[in-house]
Amino acid sequence: MISKVLKYSFSDLIRSRWSYVYLVFYLVLGFTLLFLNTNLSKAIITLMNIVVILTPLIGTIFGVMYYYNSREFTELLLAQPIKRSSIFLGQYLGISLSLTISLVAGLGIPFLIYGLFQSSVILDFIMLLLSGAFLTFIFVALSVNIALLNTNKIKGFGYAILMWLFFAVIYDGIFLISLVLFDDYPLDQFTLVASLFNPIDLSRIMILLKLDISALLGYTGALFQKFFGTYLGSFISFGTLLLWVIIPVSLMTRFSNKKDF
Amino acid sequence: MISIETISKLLVRKSVILLIHISIYLVPLATTASVYHVCETCQIKSLGEAVVTANRHDTIKVRSGRYECTNLEITKPLSLIGETGAILDGKNLGYVLKLLGDHITVRGFKIINAGKSYTKDYAAIYAFKASQFKILDNEMVNPFFGILIEKSDNGLVQGNFLSGESSKEDDSGNGIHLWHCKNVDIVDNEIHGLRDGIYLEFVDSSKVRDNYAHHNIRYGLHFMFSNQDTYLNNTFESNGAGVAVMFSKFITMKKNRFLQNWGTSSYGLLLKEIYDADVTENEFKENTIGIFIEGSTRVNYFHNDFSQNGWAVKVSGGCYTNKFFKNNFLSNAFDVSYNSRMNDNSFHGNYWSEYTGYDLDDDEIGDIPYRPVKLFSYIVNKTPETIILLRSLFVDIINFSERVSPVFTPDDLVDEQPSLKPFQW
Known part of the structure; x- marks a missing residue:
């Protein structure tokens, strides 16, 4: 049943104007970047900033928007003999997959045309897309949760944007201030742990270590390199990203089961 | 009046004097051209023997083969030339060649098994108080010090290839090491796998040019107390x-x-x-x-x-x-x-x-x-751990605001x- 709901919401979304806008945006971005600068690895660094900030934002907005827009349809589905978890999981996967496809196609096509397969940065590029996909899945799940908990659209939107703002900017601010304040203490363990608690930071660091390694190899940077650069480190970071998907999704099924529609 | 006889006598005497002069100047020149060959089937079978036999300004050519050579001291002006395949084996005992005089040229040898020591700076080629020396086109495999030159001047170290397998700073030596030298040119050498690629201390008016030092465990080039020197067109890559x-x-x-x-x-x-x-x-x-x-x-x-x-x-x-x-x-x-x-x-x-x-x-x-x-570079200086926030949006924002009105920088x-x-x- 879950696949049917998924199919429906996926085809609904993939035909919608916004997915096209999103796809076209990434296409234009990819082509412009590569047109201005044919160096693929530099283009990937520029893209990193965009992917790490923008995919969570788009995911957040789409998640909330889709939930509120398809509310009537959801209520119709709820009247049918379908498990609640199938409905919400199906919708969730529909949004996340369509966004991920827009991202992968939108960035993949320009890079393929500019000779990605002949270049040595293909793994870094895959890493970028993979973190983009993870961020989409994470932030759609988080925003659907927010929407489930708030019947009021305005409030829901507000909280969702605040959530994005928190992870994208505020978290780093608090992180930075606490690092500076507790300067006298050994901070490396704390830094490693704190970076695991923010999926945006985590993806940024993972991509940075692949691409822009030079600064991170100084003094303390080497410690992070030692952690994130090893197989164990990559395993832990990807595991953490996976947890960041699993926990909000399980919360989502829980909230949806309990919610009184 | 001077008679024709006296004129002719004078001429004869002059030409005799001239001949004597010519013989005085030319004969020694002719003898300097003598070349000694060293090989297993030659009369001279070792480089040490050749160095003893040879006169000043002679040339010694060493044919292909492996020759044992330990602490060989060269005190007179000589040219030592290794033909293709000439290998000097130091048997891990100490220095291989010691250049202790002026006008010495060492060219084209492959030097292996130079000694290692914790108390002495053993080198494949060691020069002390040498002037006008030339060390050209040699290859040194895993030496302790490669070329060690002390208190020497007006030399040329060119086209040498030094490779080592050092892994620790405390039990390895430097590739080309100069101490208290003047007017030495170090040109077109390749050094890797040693402690310092090129090390100069108290070396004045010298040129280091076209060298390639890579994968050395400490510095590619290291110099101290060395004035009026020129470093041109060298490449230093992946050194410690x-x-x-x-x-x-x-x-x-x-x-x-x-x-x-x-x-x-x-x-x-x-x-x-x-x-x-x-x-x-x-x-x-x-x-x-x-x-x-x-x-x-x-x-x-x-x-x-x-x-x-x-x-x-x-x-x-x-x-x-x-x-x-x-x-x-x-x-x-x-x-x-x-x-x-x-x-x-x-x-x-x-x-x-x-x-x-x-x-x-x-x-x-x-x-x-x-x-x-940037403000962020100031913060990283104070709290190095913050480097983990490199390229994050928050950091971009604070950098921007600092750029508008600098407070900390x-x-x-x-x-x-x-x-x-x-x-x-």
Whole structure:
């Protein structure tokens, strides 16, 4: 049943104007970047900033928007003999997959045309897309949760944007201030742990270590390199990203089961 | 009147004197051309024997083969030439060749098994108080010290290939090591896998040119107390800590390449206590720190390329009246980093890839000044762990606000005339 709901919401979304806008945006971005600068690895660094900030934002907005827009349809589905978890999981996967496809196609096509397969940065590029996909899945799940908990659209939107703002900017601010304040203490363990608690930071660091390694190899940077650069480190970071998907999704099924529609 | 006889007698006497003179000058010249051959089937079977037999200014040619040679002292002017396949084996006992006189040439040998010691600086080729020496086209495999030259002058070290397998600093020696020398040219050598690639201490008026030092465990080039030297067109790649230049005056560094010196305390170039130097047309690429400057004064940096370094230029205390002009700063994580608000150095007319200003009067010079020191680099200096927030949105925001109104970074550290286009030379 879950696949049917998924199919429906996926085809609904993939035909919608916004997915096209999103796809076209990434296409234009990819082509412009590569047109201005044919160096693929530099283009990937520029893209990193965009992917790490923008995919969570788009995911957040789409998640909330889709939930509120398809509310009537959801209520119709709820009247049918379908498990609640199938409905919400199906919708969730529909949004996340369509966004991920827009991202992968939108960035993949320009890079393929500019000779990605002949270049040595293909793994870094895959890493970028993979973190983009993870961020989409994470932030759609988080925003659907927010929407489930708030019947009021305005409030829901507000909280969702605040959530994005928190992870994208505020978290780093608090992180930075606490690092500076507790300067006298050994901070490396704390830094490693704190970076695991923010999926945006985590993806940024993972991509940075692949691409822009030079600064991170100084003094303390080497410690992070030692952690994130090893197989164990990559395993832990990807595991953490996976947890960041699993926990909000399980919360989502829980909230949806309990919610009184 | 002088008779014809007396004239003819005089002529004869003169020609005899002339002949005697010719024989005096020419005969020794003719004997210097003598060449001794060393091989297993020759009369002379070892290099040591040949060195004893040969007269001043003779040439000794060593044919292909493996010869045992330990602590061989050469005190007279000789040319030792190894033909293809000539190998000198030091049997791990000590020095291999010791050049202790003037006008000695050593060319074309492969030297293996030079001794290692914790108390003596054994070297494959050792020169002491030698003048006009030439060490050319030799290959040294896994030596302790490769070429060690002390208190010598007017020499040439060219085209040598030194390779080692050192892994620890305390039980390895340097590739080309000069101590108390003058007017020595070190040209076109390749050194890898040793402690320091090239090490100069108290070496004046010398040239280091076209060398390639890579994968050495400490420095590619290391020099101290060495004045009036020129470093030209060398490449230093992936050495443990890069290149260190300390306590020297009137140095010229030109067209060198400093590549991929990565690590916790690694830099492309360290300048410590350097006065009146010129650093021109060098390339610093992918180093953790491009140039680390400490206590250096009146150094001109002109036409250098800094690309993709962690820190392009890191300025520590006590640096006065240094000038940076017409350099390219391309995609560095931090262009310039200071550890205080004091600044006495000038940055003028450089190209900064992160510059975002405009140029209304079309003179290819940006109309808005550029501030190369970011707030974030100041924070990282204070709390190194914050480097983990590199390139995050929050950091971009605080950098922007600091750029608008500097509070923590030196407010007079400004490039008033940033170039809009990278320089070519």
